[in-house]
Amino acid sequence: MRGSAQSISDPDVRQVIENELRLLDPSVRRSRSATAALLDPEFREFGSSGRVWDHDSILDELSQDDAAPAAVDEIRASRLGPDVILLTYRTRTPARTTLRSSIWRRHGGGPWRVYFHQGTALPAAR
Numbered sequence: 001m002r003g004s005a006q007s008i009s010d011p012d013v014r015q016v017i018e019n020e021l022r023l024l025d026p027s028v029r030r031s032r033s034a035t036a037a038l039l040d041p042e043f044r045e046f047g048s049s050g051r052v053w054d055h056d057s058i059l060d061e062l063s064q065d066d067a068a069p070a071a072v073d074e075i076r077a078s079r080l081g082p083d084v085i086l087l088t089y090r091t092r093t094p095a096r097t098t099l100r101s102s103i104w105r106r107h108g109g110g111p112w113r114v115y116f117h118q119g120t121a122l123p124a125a126r
Contacts, residue, residue, distance in 0.1 A: 013077045016085045016104045016112050023114065024091070026069055029062040040105060040113040048098050048119035068093065083107070097122045 008014040019038050028034045036059055045053040053061065070091035078086045080103070087102045103116040 008077070010077075010079070012112070013079070013085060016087060017075060017077065019104070019112055019114070020075075020087055020089075020102055021072065024070060024072065026065065026067065029065045032059050032063045035059055035062050037111070038114060040115040043113075043115060043117075045117040046119075048096075048121040070098075085112070091119075096124070 008017060022028045023035065023038055028038075036055075039055055039058070041055060043053075043055040043058065045058055047053060070093045073090055073092070075087065075089040078088075080086050083106045085104045087100075087104065089100050091098050091100060099120045099122065101118050102114050104112045105115045106112045
């Protein structure tokens, strides 16, 4: 399952989920301009690898990403304020399962952009 924002009644939450799923699309990830349009200028990420990414370094990394798309499930959204939404979800690839969280914000009615992201890899099943 790729995840869906179809049944969400809040249009802002629906937009944020759609944007998050876009960021997981390999064709968007490889497009520096498409990805940059979804990232806040102050973007930071704590990657599941332990690496810390900023706006420019994540654009460099994603533009060379050739990974297959991950399956997405358990998407949940919480509005933290009028212009801030927290998303949590799980991604699965053949190599690993990762818990993810993203904070999306907008300024002055502008577009929703991801401000912070964190991935936490789950230990392999024994």
